[in-house]
Amino acid sequence: MRLDILEPDARTEVKAQxxxxxxxxxxxxxxxxxxDKVAASLAKAAELQKAIWTRLIAAAK
Structure with missing residues (x-):
């Protein structure tokens, strides 16, 4: 629900991520x-977490 405070363009992207x-x-x-699958999933989650935070920081500015 907290994602709903973002501007519409950021909200759509971050919700998908x-x-x-x-x-x-x-x-x-x-x-x-x-x-192997656990390692791949952990790597994917870490990559997405970084992308989400990067986008949220930009949206907060």
Missing amino acids: FKQYLDARMAIYANVSDD
Whole structure:
């Protein structure tokens, strides 16, 4: 819900990235027995987290 305070252009982009981030985080637990898949999901989540924060910082300015 906090994403709704963003301007419309930023809101759409960040919501899409946040959904991808959550999917990556859930994939970690869905594949807990597969080290390669867990590592890939962790890397994807970290990449998305950085992109989200970068976009949020820019939107806050």
